[in-house]
Amino acid sequence: MEPGSAPRTLCVLGSTGSIGTSTLDLVARNPERFQVDVLTANANVELLASQARQFNARMAVVADPDRYDELKTALSGTNIAVAAGPDALNEAADRDTDYVMAAIVGAAGLEPTLTAARRGACVALANKECLVSAGTVFLEAVDKADATLLPVDSEHNAIFQVLETHNRDAIDKIILTASGGPFRTWEKARMEAATPAEAVAHPNWSMGAKISVDSATMMNKGLEVIEAYYLFGVETDQLDVLVHPQSVIHSMVAYTDGSVLAQLGSPDMRTPIAHTMAWPARMPAPAARLDLAEIAQLTFEAPDLERFPALRLALAALQTGGAAPTLLNAANEVGVAAFLGGEIGFLDIAAIVEDTMSRGVAQGLSGAPASLDDVLQLDVAGRAIAAELVTARRS
Numbered sequence: 029m030e031p032g033s034a035p036r037t038l039c040v041l042g043s044t045g046s047i048g049t050s051t052l053d054l055v056a057r058n059p060e061r062f063q064v065d066v067l068t069a070n071a072n073v074e075l076l077a078s079q080a081r082q083f084n085a086r087m088a089v090v091a092d093p094d095r096y097d098e099l100k101t102a103l104s105g106t107n108i109a110v111a112a113g114p115d116a117l118n119e120a121a122d123r124d125t126d127y128v129m130a131a132i133v134g135a136a137g138l139e140p141t142l143t144a145a146r147r148g149a150c151v152a153l154a155n156k157e158c159l160v161s162a163g164t165v166f167l168e169a170v171d172k173a174d175a176t177l178l179p180v181d182s183e184h185n186a187i188f189q190v191l192e193t194h195n196r197d198a199i200d201k202i203i204l205t206a207s208g209g210p211f212r213t214w215e216k217a218r219m220e221a222a223t224p225a226e227a228v229a230h231p232n233w234s235m236g237a238k239i240s241v242d243s244a245t246m247m248n249k250g251l252e253v254i255e256a257y258y259l260f261g262v263e264t265d266q267l268d269v270l271v272h273p274q275s276v277i278h279s280m281v282a283y284t285d286g287s288v289l290a291q292l293g294s295p296d297m298r299t300p301i302a303h304t305m306a307w308p309a310r311m312p313a314p315a316a317r318l319d320l321a322e323i324a325q326l327t328f329e330a331p332d333l334e335r336f337p338a339l340r341l342a343l344a345a346l347q348t349g350g351a352a353p354t355l356l357n358a359a360n361e362v363g364v365a366a367f368l369g370g371e372i373g374f375l376d377i378a379a380i381v382e383d384t385m386s387r388g389v390a391q392g393l394s395g396a397p398a399s400l401d402d403v404l405q406l407d408v409a410g411r412a413i414a415a416e417l418v419t420a421r422r423s
């Protein structure tokens with residue numbers, strides 16, 4: 029930050045979640061650099077209101093319209109404006125802020141993130157489901173409005189840091205690393221009985237429930253490969269996945285001269301978040317300093333697509349294209365929610381995704397969505413099929 033320059037104004041979509049609270053932690057540590065303009069949550073009014081007060085936000089928005097009065101009461105006596113409902117979420121994203129952290133989980137984040145892109149904002153993208161379900165539509169909006177897209181996901185942020193844009197033709201492969209999740213070494217029979225508590229207990233990262241389950245199925249890595257395809261404009265066969273249990277190398281880019289560039293760090297999301305908040309400069313972040321002598325060993329293995337069919341399905345959806353990634357994402361969100369709600373088993377998640385994909389094709393759902401409306405319709409259709417499959421497995 030240049031001495032004397034004005035603080036960057038922030039909109040944090042999903043401020044009460046794991047990424048949202050880490051973003052605000054960085055604001056608290058660097059108060060002279062940032063001014064919080066607007067914060068949003070789905071239902072956690074208590075935390076939203078306390079964040080809005082702590083950071084002296086100008087506005088707080090709750091997506092659930094029934095929580096308006098609760099939020100209004102929680103912020104009474106302050107000058108903080110209050111709003112509720114999906115339109116208010118879009119209005120929050122449309123406010124004239126310097127930076128938007130897109131950290132709502134799932135396809136629910138699509139519309140507000142797209143709104144921010146359409147006004148040409150600097151969008152730090154944590155929400156990967158947005159690019160998976162609406163990649164082309166989203167990137168068209170970014171291009172048209174000349175928005176800036178900064179990847180927050182640690183893998184994509186790593187790639188962003190080591191991808192030489194002036195040497196695009198010399199890129200051989202992009203290698204996304206994966207921790208392998210809590211079930212990396214588990215037999216399939218043991219995974220069958222895995223509980224939600226076991227699935228969200230990630231060995232390296234502290235994250236929200238949905239992405240933690242995605243890491244356990246390795247769908248997360250599949251979603252990330254699709255995300256990387258859209259973000260970095262490479263061919264599908266240039267994207268590789270490598271299991272690296274220590275989560276120290278966050279990803280790599282291999283060049284045709286044999287060089288491989290990697291970004292390393294402790295597994296703490298505040299590093300990639302700080303990278304986007306200060307970009308193109310850098311700012312201090314509190315992640316533990318990397319002590320490679322203490323870590324001593326970095327290990328690698330190939331992903332096991334038989335034990336982790338969700339990854340196989342995501343890679344196949346990327347190859348198939350068209351409606352497949354949108355359906356995959358919708359079915360996965362339904363499957364993960366049903367698993368977390370105790371309705372289905374862990375292995376049912378991937379089975380539901382697979383069956384949704386084939387039923388979708390049978391119902392003629394194969395064309396690529398060309399507009400936001402197309403994406404939303406496909407998403408609804410995918411969720412309906414997946415919900416039927418959940419019911420069938422429950423009974």
Ligand SMILES: NC(=O)c1ccc[n+]([C@@H]2O[C@H](COP(=O)([O-])OP(=O)(O)OC[C@H]3O[C@@H](n4cnc5c(N)ncnc54)[C@H](OP(=O)(O)O)[C@@H]3O)[C@@H](O)[C@H]2O)c1
Pocket residue numbers: 041042043044045046047048068069070071072073091130131132133134136137154155156157180181182233234235236237238239297
């Ligand atoms: N956590 C990580 O380390 C990490 C790393 C890389 C990428 N990501 C991605 O970042 C996104 C956020 O992940 P997270 O782990 O921070 O999730 P999280 O902890 O579950 O937080 C989700 C946030 O979104 C809000 N939200 C949920 N449903 C909503 C809806 N229907 N409408 C509006 N807001 C809604 C939540 O509000 P309430 O609190 O009120 O429910 C919360 O603020 C995900 O797409 C994830 O894949 C996360």
